[in-house]
Amino acid sequence: MIGSITTTRNGRKFQINKRHTRKRMDVSELTAGMYIVELDRPWTDSPFLFQGFLLENDEDLLLIKTLCEWVVVEVTEEEWCELDGRGKASLQHRTRYVEKQDMAQQLSAASHTYQSTKLQIKRLLASAQLGQALNLKEAQAAVKDCVERVLNNPNAILWLTRLKHQDEYTAEHSVNVCLLSIALGREMELAPYELENLGICGLMHDIGKMKVPAEILNKPGPLDPQEFAEMARHTVYAKQLLMGRTDIYPGAVDVAYSHHERLDGKGYPRGIDSSKLSLFTRIVTVADAYDAMTSDRCYKSGMSSLDALKVLNNNSGSQFDPELVRRFVAMIGLYPPGYLLEMSNGEVGIILSADPGYQLKPKVIMILGPDKQPQPERIVNLSMEPEDDQGVPYRPQAVFRSGCFGVHVNDYINRGLRIKGFEYAIAAG
Structure with a gap:
């Protein structure tokens, strides 16, 4: 089965054709990080628990070398076709070993980043609720770490956005919107410093909800018109909390104030149209809507990922930016990690x-x-x-x-x- 992607490396454009396959190797050729899929003897005659395992360290290598003469490993063959813009192409062939070890390591590291970032937004939300000064330094450091994790392995960090606890909705929603926004920004090929600014926008977008009365914020049912009007004011409260601060990316104020606006001008709080909505606001709006739709709340169960993507697509052009929706749907895919x-x-x-x-x-x-x-x-x-x-x-x-x-x-x-x-x-x- 062949997969194909196009990428740019050092200013040179390549089309990469990939094929997963298997290769028989003498045990003397093995190194840590290779994934074993077949032995030269029945699995039941080996001490390994699973039919398919990673060689993690020297101890694993010694054991397999003592037990077997040859094994079969999983590899990815790549055909790199350089595109020179004139229709000519040169081929290069590469073989690399499947990076299961990298995925495991990245998910473990990503989990620590997720928990650290959630802790920081919890502290900020608590400070906002109590009327205390916001300490943004550690939150910004956490967002920088989020960007690094997304760039290293978006699958790993997006996996963690599925881990939701109903009683921690606001904090986890803030982290998830941060991560989803960074991941979408990566799809838009934004620079790392832009992704950091975008991540701050996503993390802080709902900070104003801490000024909304708890009985409205946590009401187990639909809001009446008066209650909805108060809930809608969380965007104004966010602007008041963040305006004038010199230790935060200025665009975060605009995103927190505008992330419920729509392209057609039918949003709130100002009813402005697409001509006044920044790219970061449009990105956070998509991420915010998707995570909210797929989350369980005290008054409703969340949608499936597919149903949420359909809502984004159906409202593309009126509520959401069409190009961002297209990129987001492609990024999440039919089989999103964590489902x-x-x-x-x-x-x-x-x-x-x-x-x-x-x-x-x-x-x-x-x-x-x-x-x-x-x-x-x-x-x-x-x-x-x-x-x-x-x-x-x-x-x-x-x-x-x-x-x-x-x-x-x-x-x-x-x-x-x-x-x-x-x-x-x-x-x-």
Whole structure:
């Protein structure tokens, strides 16, 4: 199966054709970071827990070298075609080993970034609620770390935006909008310093809600017109809190004040149209709407990712910027990390990531068998055309939110999902 992407490196434009494959190797050639998919003997004759594992360290290398003469590893073959603008192209062939170790490391690091950023926004929200001065220095440092994580591995950090707790909605929503905005800004090829400014805008966009009475903010039902008018004033409160500060990106004031405006001028608080909406405001508006729609609240259950993307698309051009919606939909994809994926054979897994060119064939952590009962956890890479125990190729059937089939993604992460080659634990927030 071939995937193709276009990229620019050092001012040179390349088309990269990718193919996942397997390679037999003598054990003397192995190094840490390689992913073993087959041994020269039955798996039952080995001490390894999973049929497929990562060589993590020298201890693993010594064990496999003692046990086997050869193994089969998973690799990605790349064909780099340089485009010179005149229709001519030169080919280069590269082989690299699948970066499962990088994904595991990045997700572990991303989890710490997420929790640290949530802690900072909690402190800021508390300060705003109590009328205290806002200390933005540590929040800005956290956002800078968020940018680094998104640039290193957007799958890892976006995975964490699925981890939601209803009683921490405002804090987690702020972090999620920050991360989703940075990720969308990355798709727009913004510079790192621009992504940092954008991240601050996303993190601070709802700070004004801390001035809204708690009985309105947490009301378990629809707001009446008077209550909605007060809720809408959170944009004005945010402007008042942030205006005049010299220690924050000035555009954050505009985004906090304007993120409920619409392109057609029917938004609030001012009813301004597209001619007065900045790029950062438009980006945060899309990220804000998507995360709000996919979140559970005390008065409603969140939408599925697909339904939320449909709402964005249906309101493209009137409420949301069409180009940003197009980029956002492509970024999130049909199989967003952190959602549940049911296979055609009835097995269920948690979507881990999707590589460029393989958005329809993601990596999945399989957790439930066809009978919807827990099974030994393992990673399945759908781009490798894997088969189930009956020899039938895995095929995606439907995507579900956390909570379906009795599976709560938070529970798996909080207890520390441990898979050979993909081990991490997220500390309690």
